[in-house]
Amino acid sequence: MYKFNRNHQFSLSDFNQPIGLKMNPENRWVKKSEAIPWYDIEQRYASLFPSNTGMPAKPLQAALGSLLIQKQYGYSDRELVEQIRENPYYQFFIGLPGYQENAPFVPSLLVEFRKRLTDEVLSEINEMIAEYNHPDDHNGDGTGGDDSSSDPDENQGTLILDATCAPQQISYPQDINLLNEARENLEAILDTICYEYNYYKPRMYRENARKDYLALAKCRKRSAKKIRKAVKKQLQYVRRDLGYIDLYLEQDDIELTEKQAARIDIIRKLFEQQEYMYKNGTHSVKDRIVSISQPYIRPIVRGKAKSPTEFGAKLDMSIDENGIARLERLSFDAYNESDVLIGSIKKYFERTGHYPERVLVDQIYRNRRNRAFCRELGIRMSGPALGRPKQMTPEAHRQSYNDNVDRIEVERGFSLAKRCYGLGLIRTKLDTTTRSSIGLSIIAMNLDRLTAVNFVNMLISIFSRYIWQNNLPQKSIESIMACDATY
Numbered sequence: 001m002y003k004f005n006r007n008h009q010f011s012l013s014d015f016n017q018p019i020g021l022k023m024n025p026e027n028r029w030v031k032k033s034e035a036i037p038w039y040d041i042e043q044r045y046a047s048l049f050p051s052n053t054g055m056p057a058k059p060l061q062a063a064l065g066s067l068l069i070q071k072q073y074g075y076s077d078r079e080l081v082e083q084i085r086e087n088p089y090y091q092f093f094i095g096l097p098g099y100q101e102n103a104p105f106v107p108s109l110l111v112e113f114r115k116r117l118t119d120e121v122l123s124e125i126n127e128m129i130a131e132y133n134h135p136d137d138h139n140g141d142g143t144g145g146d147d148s149s150s151d152p153d154e155n156q157g158t159l160i161l162d163a164t165c166a167p168q169q170i171s172y173p174q175d176i177n178l179l180n181e182a183r184e185n186l187e188a189i190l191d192t193i194c195y196e197y198n199y200y201k202p203r204m205y206r207e208n209a210r211k212d213y214l215a216l217a218k219c220r221k222r223s224a225k226k227i228r229k230a231v232k233k234q235l236q237y238v239r240r241d242l243g244y245i246d247l248y249l250e251q252d253d254i255e256l257t258e259k260q261a262a263r264i265d266i267i268r269k270l271f272e273q274q275e276y277m278y279k280n281g282t283h284s285v286k287d288r289i290v291s292i293s294q295p296y297i298r299p300i301v302r303g304k305a306k307s308p309t310e311f312g313a314k315l316d317m318s319i320d321e322n323g324i325a326r327l328e329r330l331s332f333d334a335y336n337e338s339d340v341l342i343g344s345i346k347k348y349f350e351r352t353g354h355y356p357e358r359v360l361v362d363q364i365y366r367n368r369r370n371r372a373f374c375r376e377l378g379i380r381m382s383g384p385a386l387g388r389p390k391q392m393t394p395e396a397h398r399q400s401y402n403d404n405v406d407r408i409e410v411e412r413g414f415s416l417a418k419r420c421y422g423l424g425l426i427r428t429k430l431d432t433t434t435r436s437s438i439g440l441s442i443i444a445m446n447l448d449r450l451t452a453v454n455f456v457n458m459l460i461s462i463f464s465r466y467i468w469q470n471n472l473p474q475k476s477i478e479s480i481m482a483c484d485a486t487y
Helices: 028-034 038-046 060-073 077-086 088-093 109-116 119-133 175-197 206-217 224-249 258-280 337-352 368-376 394-420 431-469 474-486
Strands: 158-167 298-301 309-319 325-331 358-360
Touching: 028 088, 028 431, 038 060, 038 119, 060 077, 060 088, 060 109, 060 431, 077 088, 077 109, 109 431, 119 325, 119 431, 158 337, 158 394, 175 206, 175 224, 175 258, 206 224, 224 258, 309 337, 309 394, 309 431, 325 337, 325 431, 337 368, 358 394, 394 431
Parallel strands: 158 358
Antiparallel strands: 158 309, 298 309, 309 325
């Protein structure tokens, strides 16, 4: 059940400030709140609650605002609630009617916020924020902006696209460690079954299994022969424990919990994969499990010098000429990012009513299919043509250099999102909350970008008015406008 927030705040003057507290209207959280269309987003959020009965949910501004604060500073759930309780600007940002010393909600409710705000919902919210701050660049009828002087059939703007990986916070997956963890989980499940149904515990050799594991874990120099021998022993222990569980499940009176049944299914698949790799002498298998607690995570081979293989979600992010980042595709399985380009160009047309003038991408996107699609629509793709290299004119060299410089913007977006907005290490545990966490990182980065642009535009208007009032030369005004375009 959801009820619209009747105490919805529209400005800082509506916020009930206690005596002696005078809040700054130029504070960044006040500016960020002004950059978000809370009412429009709340209407979309209310559609997630089809029932009219039950306990009313927290308002959208409290849910989305608190998660954006958490993304900005990387607070834990408990620390976030304490920070909101102590900071009046945080309380204003999440839509409270006034400053209060009590916690607005319990920390465990943040998990429900992340589950409810899925990556699809957050993508819509991101579009609403972009349209609210750049209304001329969005038009629902597909005719583009309101500028009548521009031809709607003419290609305009720039689309920058690239892919990266958002690594998950898991221990480095080693075969011996995964099998040891699986064995310990099976032993715990067997202990629970024997205790609840008054069965004798079977012989599991857990002390010997622990010694065999530590014999390799504490070994400084691990040869291939030692690793293979230790993996074989752990496979035998896991096989024996799975056999015990199968014997118990044949009894009609034994019922496993949903969590236990899911964990056993994951361990069975892990055992099959490890046994296959052991018998075939390989280290690769389809849909390889690298974490028992998070089985949806897959290894993503990126070929980077620092970490050739990363473990997390792979995503494609685009940036338009206004600096707004968008999540084009998100998947836990490895995919070819060249398949994303055509869909991104079509989404650009749906947003603006025209195709981009140029597309800035790296080499993997420049295949024949994508080049033919861009050539048919009159879109210029960055990079050299396929085939034998041709001699370039000075103008072509200059154009190629400018394209490479402008394409750095998406790399800067990746670096900024990973360093400052939590994309560099995802700490959520569920696949749904992981997707939400990545979407929140993109929105938090866009909000900072929008508030910074609004601040620069304000300074430019002040300087322009000063130049006009003092009859300074026209060259000064042109230099200020050039700075605005460069920014």
